[in-house]
Amino acid sequence: MPLIENPVYNGPVPDRADIVIVGGGSVGLGTAYGLAKLGYSGEVLVFERSYLGSGNATRNAARFRYHFFSKENSKFAKEAIRRLDEIPKLSGVNIIFNKGGYLWFVFKEKYAKVFKKFNKEVWAPLGAPVRELSLDEVKSLYPYLRIENALTAFVGENDGSFHHDYLVLAMASFAKKHGIKIMTRIEVERIIVEGGKVKGVRLKGGKVIKTNNVVISAGVWSNDILKTVGIEVPIKPDRKCLLVTEPYRFVLEPLVILFEEGHYIGQTLKGEFIASSAKGADTETKDYSKLPFKWLLETAKVLKRMLKIGSAIRILRAWCGSYNVTPDHSHILGRDPEWPEGLYINTGYSGHGMMLAPYSGELLAKFIAKGVVDPDLKPYLPTRFKEGRLIKESLVIG
Numbered sequence: 237m238p239l240i241e242n243p244v245y246n247g248p249v250p251d252r253a254d255i256v257i258v259g260g261g262s263v264g265l266g267t268a269y270g271l272a273k274l275g276y277s278g279e280v281l282v283f284e285r286s287y288l289g290s291g292n293a294t295r296n297a298a299r300f301r302y303h304f305f306s307k308e309n310s311k312f313a314k315e316a317i318r319r320l321d322e323i324p325k326l327s328g329v330n331i332i333f334n335k336g337g338y339l340w341f342v343f344k345e346k347y348a349k350v351f352k353k354f355n356k357e358v359w360a361p362l363g364a365p366v367r368e369l370s371l372d373e374v375k376s377l378y379p380y381l382r383i384e385n386a387l388t389a390f391v392g393e394n395d396g397s398f399h400h401d402y403l404v405l406a407m408a409s410f411a412k413k414h415g416i417k418i419m420t421r422i423e424v425e426r427i428i429v430e431g432g433k434v435k436g437v438r439l440k441g442g443k444v445i446k447t448n449n450v451v452i453s454a455g456v457w458s459n460d461i462l463k464t465v466g467i468e469v470p471i472k473p474d475r476k477c478l479l480v481t482e483p484y485r486f487v488l489e490p491l492v493i494l495f496e497e498g499h500y501i502g503q504t505l506k507g508e509f510i511a512s513s514a515k516g517a518d519t520e521t522k523d524y525s526k527l528p529f530k531w532l533l534e535t536a537k538v539l540k541r542m543l544k545i546g547s548a549i550r551i552l553r554a555w556c557g558s559y560n561v562t563p564d565h566s567h568i569l570g571r572d573p574e575w576p577e578g579l580y581i582n583t584g585y586s587g588h589g590m591m592l593a594p595y596s597g598e599l600l601a602k603f604i605a606k607g608v609v610d611p612d613l614k615p616y617l618p619t620r621f622k623e624g625r626l627i628k629e630s631l632v633i634g
């Protein structure tokens with residue numbers, strides 16, 4: 237018997253469920269994980285149309301940070317990081333949680349002031365301050381970095397990384413152990429609503445599953461399903477890509493970001509550098525299959541510019557995914573009371589949905605199963621767009 241079983245359920249598709257979750261990415265699995273953690277005993281089905289994590293869950297940089305330019309997101313991140321940290325103990329899967337830090341290079345005085353203001357007013361009170369480093373300190377701490385013309389640097393020592401594949405596996409395994417059925421290669425085609433209430437979902441091929449609750453967590457494809465009941469949320473895809481080099485000596489613990497330009501590099505514990513230029517990939521597409529050559533060239537330049545050994549490094553692989561961007565770069569969680577009863581959303585993570593998924597899943601689980609709107613969930617309700625209560629978030633990397 238393997239220590240960790242394959243979390244995918246291969247039995248017959250049930251005819252009914254108490255809750256159907258659409259999408260087997262980090263966010264759909266986070267919701268399943270949250271329901272399992274709550275001890276929810278009803279029948280929960282997760283439908284993923286491809287393999288688990290086939291959307292963006294395995295196409296990201298797998299980093300976590302406390303530091304956002306809004307009180308709401310910084311507070312949410314603090315809780316989310318605590319949840320990430322506890323996942324290995326709860327699930328039995330090592331997600332390689334590691335506090336390697338984030339290092340921001342800032343080039344303009346006005347942005348250095350913003351970092352200092354948020355540090356004083358938000359991050360330090362949350363217990364996760366950033367520390368300003370002189371450029372001489374940076375040189376002695378990270379001798380392999382080449383940063384010209386930077387004004388200053390800020391390090392967030394409590395930020396870090398995990399392994400995205402193992403986070404997906406951990407959440408799915410935990411959900412499976414608690415009886416949740418996670419099914420792959422099954423596409424949800426539409427939501428069925430009668431008399432203002434969710435009554436089921438129809439799968440591609442025609443099978444209908446009776447249910448009174450459906451969670452749409454289909455990433456950038458969420459509106460394709462919501463539209464089947466005449467609803468849309470304000471999300472749009474923004475293609476982002478990443479490359480991985482061959483492994484080298486481990487010299488760079490933090491993720492290093494050029495703040496104003498958005499380029500970043502880091503190193504995995506295995507020694508591979510990861511890098512992404514913020515230039516050359518942006519486009520509103522859900523099609524990840526093409527790797528833009530322009531982006532690859534720009535990212536090679538970033539490696540050369542930021543690392544003394546940059547021009548000697550060999551690229552091993554690269555891929556694209558997509559941020560799922562909302563107007564305030566913050567996720568959409570919960571439901572609008574004007575929607576059909578039983579319809580919930582969990583999407584729009586705008587580039588930070590891996591690290592937030594286990595916590596938002598926990599909050600949504602409480603909302604669905606117990607009707608509790610946690611104070612941490614409230615700012616993210618979909619109603620904020622029509623009520624003009626947007627979260628002022630602008631610290632999006634890449």
Ligand SMILES: Cc1cc2nc3c(=O)[nH]c(=O)nc-3n(C[C@H](O)[C@H](O)[C@H](O)COP(=O)(O)OP(=O)(O)OC[C@H]3O[C@@H](n4cnc5c(N)ncnc54)[C@H](O)[C@@H]3O)c2cc1C
Nearest residue numbers: 259261263285291292293296297299424455557589590591
């Ligand atoms: C280059 C890059 C770097 C990133 N770096 C980070 C980072 O360092 N830290 C971080 O926290 N986040 C990061 N992100 C963001 C993170 O990857 C996403 O926020 C997260 O993966 C979103 O998860 P999701 O479940 O909402 O969407 P997805 O992972 O895209 O999952 C949606 C799933 O729904 C499925 N689906 C769609 N339609 C249907 C249907 N009709 N029926 C059934 N299934 C369906 C899809 O197949 C897909 O698997 C990064 C993203 C990119 C692209």
